[in-house]
Amino acid sequence: MKKRYRLSEVTKQLVLVASGKEKADLVIQNGTLVNVNTGELLPHVDVAISHGRIALVGDASHTIGEATKVIDANGLYIAPGFIDGHIHVESSMVTVKEYAKAVMTHGTTAIIMDPHEIANVLGLEGIGMMIQEGKEIPLNVYTTMPSCVPATADFETTGAQLSLRDIAAGLKQDTIIGLGEMMNYPGVLNADSSVHNILKATLDRDKIITGHYPAPDAGGAGLNAYIASGARCCHETVRMEDALAKMRLGMYVQVREGSAWCDVKEIAKALTTTSIDSRFACLVSDDTHPDHLITQGHMDHIIRRAIEEGIPPITAIQMATLNTAQCFSIDRDLGSVSPGKWADIVLLEDLDTIKVAMTLINGECVAKDGKMLCELYTSSYPDSAKQTMAIHETLKPEDFIIPIPEGYNKETIGIHLIEIIETIATTHHREAILPIKSGTLSSDLSQDILKLAVIDRHSGLQTMGKGFVKGFKLTSGAVASTVAHDAHNLCILGTNDEDMALAANTLIECGGGQVVVQNGVVLALNPLPVAGLMSEDPIEIVAKRVAEIDEAWKTIGCPIASPFMTMALLSLAVIPELRLTNKGLIDTNTFEPISLYIEA
Amino acid sequence: MKKRYRLSEVTKQLVLVASGKEKADLVIQNGTLVNVNTGELLPHVDVAISHGRIALVGDASHTIGEATKVIDANGLYIAPGFIDGHIHVESSMVTVKEYAKAVMTHGTTAIIMDPHEIANVLGLEGIGMMIQEGKEIPLNVYTTMPSCVPATADFETTGAQLSLRDIAAGLKQDTIIGLGEMMNYPGVLNADSSVHNILKATLDRDKIITGHYPAPDAGGAGLNAYIASGARCCHETVRMEDALAKMRLGMYVQVREGSAWCDVKEIAKALTTTSIDSRFACLVSDDTHPDHLITQGHMDHIIRRAIEEGIPPITAIQMATLNTAQCFSIDRDLGSVSPGKWADIVLLEDLDTIKVAMTLINGECVAKDGKMLCELYTSSYPDSAKQTMAIHETLKPEDFIIPIPEGYNKETIGIHLIEIIETIATTHHREAILPIKSGTLSSDLSQDILKLAVIDRHSGLQTMGKGFVKGFKLTSGAVASTVAHDAHNLCILGTNDEDMALAANTLIECGGGQVVVQNGVVLALNPLPVAGLMSEDPIEIVAKRVAEIDEAWKTIGCPIASPFMTMALLSLAVIPELRLTNKGLIDTNTFEPISLYIEA
Secondary structure (H helix, E strand, O other): OOOOOOHHHHHHHHHHHHOOOOOOOEEEEEEEEEEOOOOEEEEEEEEEEEOOEEEEEEOOHHHOOOOOEEEEOOOOEEEEOEEEEEEOHHHHOEOHHHHHHHHHOOOEEEEEEOOHHHHHHHHHHHHHHHHHHHHOOOOEEEEEEOOOOOOOOOOOOOOOOOOHHHHHHHHOOOOEEEEEEEOOHHHHHOOOHHHHHHHHHHHHOOOEEEEOOOOOOOOOHHHHHHHHOOEEEEOOOOOHHHHHHHHHOOOEEEEEEOOOOEOHHHHOHHHHOOOOOOOOEEEEOEOOOHHHHHHOOOHHHHHHHHHHOOOOHHHHHHHOOHHHHHHOOOOOOOOOOOOOOEOOEEEEOOOOOOOEEEEEEOOEEEEEOOEEOOOOOOOOOOHHHHOOOOOOOOOOHHHHOEEOOOOOOOOEEEEEEEEEEOOEEEEEEEEEEEEOEOOEEOOEHHHOEEEEEEEOOOOOOOOEEEEEEEOOOOOOOEEEEOOOOOOOOEEEEEOOHHHHHHHHHHHHHHOOEEEEEEOOEEEEEEEOOEOOOEEOOOHHHHHHHHHHHHHHHHHOOOOOOOHHHHHOOOOOOOOOOEEEEOOEEEEOOOOEEEOOEOOO | OOOOOOHHHHHHHHHHHHOOOOOOOEEEEEEEEEEOOOOEEEEEEEEEEEOOEEEEEEOOHHHOOOOOEEEEOOOOEEEEOEEEEEEOHHHHOEOHHHHHHHHHOOOEEEEEEOOHHHHHHHHHHHHHHHHHHHHOOOOEEEEEEOOOOOOOOOOOOOOOOOOHHHHHHHHOOOOEEEEEEEOOHHHHHOOOHHHHHHHHHHHHOOOEEEEOOOOOOOOOHHHHHHHHOOEEEEOOOOOHHHHHHHHHOOOEEEEEEOOOOEOHHHHOHHHHOOOOOOOOEEEEOEOOOHHHHHHOOOHHHHHHHHHHOOOOHHHHHHHOOHHHHHHOOOOOOOOOOOOOOEOOEEEEOOOOOOOEEEEEEOOEEEEEOOEEOOOOOOOOOOHHHHOOOOOOOOOOHHHHOEEOOOOOOOOEEEEEEEEEEOOEEEEEEEEEEEEOEOOEEOOEHHHOEEEEEEEOOOOOOOOEEEEEEEOOOOOOOEEEEOOOOOOOOEEEEEOOHHHHHHHHHHHHHHOOEEEEEEOOEEEEEEEOOEOOOEEOOOHHHHHHHHHHHHHHHHHOOOOOOOHHHHHOOOOOOOOOOEEEEOOEEEEOOOOEEEOOEOOO
């Protein structure tokens, strides 16, 4: 891959090219500049590039020599490459390389990646693998150090744990520009020393604390306290008034538009119904499914969404370029088409649909008309990353039996169960009466109550938590997944124990992933052998498998949207109201384990 | 002095105060917030402060305890403390402490100081003294490392020289946040290795390169090359079109309004005649005379000037707060009234005159209604700083004789001479015919031609350059100054050799300064014993002396404005067209020494 030069290495070369004494490697000629510095469109602008950096913006005719490559931008807009300021690559279920392939064709030239998911499975080793991959591709990959691994250590068996020492060591690395989203905002607000020590380690390195503050207190004491602790940005903002409050308090609001959460519609109002300075507003994706990256795009899609909601195009582009660069203090290298910056540039066909004609990174054309032009070096994950299913015995249907407490001899029993809310992360804590059959409890399709199991796949002890869930409306079969936030244990739900065992065993065998089975037959399988989270296959293939999985959910009766996404949060024991981990049911209102049985 | 806490030291305390679990040290109550983050005025805002930092902005009633001091801001505006992004304290002829006293009463809470003048006299030692002074006062003093000391080593004897190694060592210090104005823009544009090595040393430390690019090329190759070399800001912009070009290229334009150069009127048009994003526009003072600090003010005056020129008040305040903080990447600590930032705050009576009612720094009230409230610790410069007149023999009138070349026997001779342009830094290179009297040349008042001498005061060799200058229109007497950019040698001009010797000897005796004499009598003396540039006396006294000097200039016949300022540039051998140093006349168009005599 072409070397990325630090500015300090090439100031002389840039001067020589700007003044015409040496010639540019590449000149983009005669486009309309989307000037994010001043918020203007400037016609008939050339950009001269040398050593991967911008030497001149203006009239570059004197920088063109015989060997200079010239790109005619007549009729096109020249804009800075798009930056995604908060993204979990693992959510796209592909490697960083494959992710990059998808997003570079859509104009993305830099991402700020939070490898929180792999960190929960493989710890520092996993983070290191993704960082290494990021170094081997043209996409400019910055990393934030996951701050909350595990999300909760008390209630489940986790794959890894990042100590203060681990985090502090990570923050020494140049590619790690900050701390990953500080989800433990209760810990911040309670002045918890272990949490504040992590903040301190970040601030003392002069790096960025990225925030996660979902509480809707519109500028009250909590938000003030959280920002006073150093959190510089936040992508968890779903109400306009909270967005306004955050920007007013000097926090960068990272307006999110991913596959799961789409906040642009609401948050855009903070800009369109006021006349505030928009410099603290950014756009991010957070999590995007592979098929959406292919069909909708990435930051181009999010910018387009912002424009659709009434934000002026140049402002929307600032929100995905300069503003994000300033948020992360990387504006000396990127965020605008200006002399000295990296030549990370997109050519756009128009400013309504933000159709990307060409993406340049480090002064090289990496994608044109939606097609990759550069070769990506193969990066393959080591075997250790693909051996994360520490479940060594094949599961039998009997393993899923839920017995009745000893001495209990009635015909029914009251239970606690989880009720999901379609496309919403929180759950309801419900109660129900289940019939007892042969001294055990089974799924009760008449009540839409399905058996749910979570198996530790990390420690080798393979402890299993069992419970019930309502809302998926399956009529047959079972599903299993190793994408199960945040510990990513093996999660299985189904209508019968035989299919549940088959689903679990299928994933154990392929190293993790997602599977749907019905009556002893695998309907669809999406193997994700890297940490049980990611595939090394091309994103198009993974996207196709995800579509097959979605289809198979429907086949077994599930009518809701993105059911795997909802399923992936059933174990997340930090969000209300009830969750199941490998250690059993957790009341996440009281943060106490509770029994499955109401009475015994 | 009260300790300034790093944010990392106090996040827990700020959280406890914001949430009301502990009480604030100070609460500013019920003011109208000038919110520079969003560009809004927000009424009825409180600010809670603890450990010198802002814990909460909003409703702070729950943070008020018995020991909490409360400031009623009803009817007042709460704004961030003003930041001067480019300032040579020495130009105010007082110590940093005295400078701070003057500016803090006018709402300034931080300065970015470039100790370029003292560096030319005392080198690293002098810089260190001013930095040390800055650490002993509440004003937040950041320093940039002078980049061009001496301005020219070939044409004059200088007091000090900063090598690449010196500069690199300086850049290691925390208080040095960047490189001082890179005046050697020809060296930058010529890809001069010694210059680019200095840029590299700065960039490799991730610090800011402050610029100095006066060429009026409105975005041409030169400006592009200069910015591509890493210069992040520039205070040398006198035309609107150059200001626009710089901002468009991502350079922070530091609009200057000092005693000597007043650029706000012209540059404001870049904002008032367009609708550009103003985030790259800042306000700075560069150089301000002591009397102006007292009578006009400091950043409050410059903000007022910007408002008078049509810039909206909030935008003007952003230009002296948030924008400058972002320029220097110090926005995590200051630049806005936001949680976590230092409580560097001004209370304003209105947004038209920007009348400062109170200045708070580090959470303490330092000035109120134009009066200092805090005690400033005495900092006295060491003797070594006050012994910079290495001229060990008393000068005699004969030392100023300008003889005629041997063998020359006509009655007149043609000479090269400097013609000054009132209040303009450049000079004209003129020719004239002088009568020869007793084999020597004298001042010729009939032609307004005065004798000019520059004596090395640094090396001990006390070499003297002699020549003539036109434009001061003296009718009697002589003046001398050790403020003579950039080497600050002893510069004397006068109508007769006796008064010139007296003027010179008066300054030699008092350790440097400014003096006006007439017919053997000292009319006015402004002793500047610290490096021959600064007084340790109170600024009011120094200002009074400056006024007396100005008056004395008039007494001896000079009608032009600020003549000492024009005189102070007569030796600056890097600005067109002709200059005199201790080594003789320098043609600063060709950068060659030239003879005084046209023919011999």
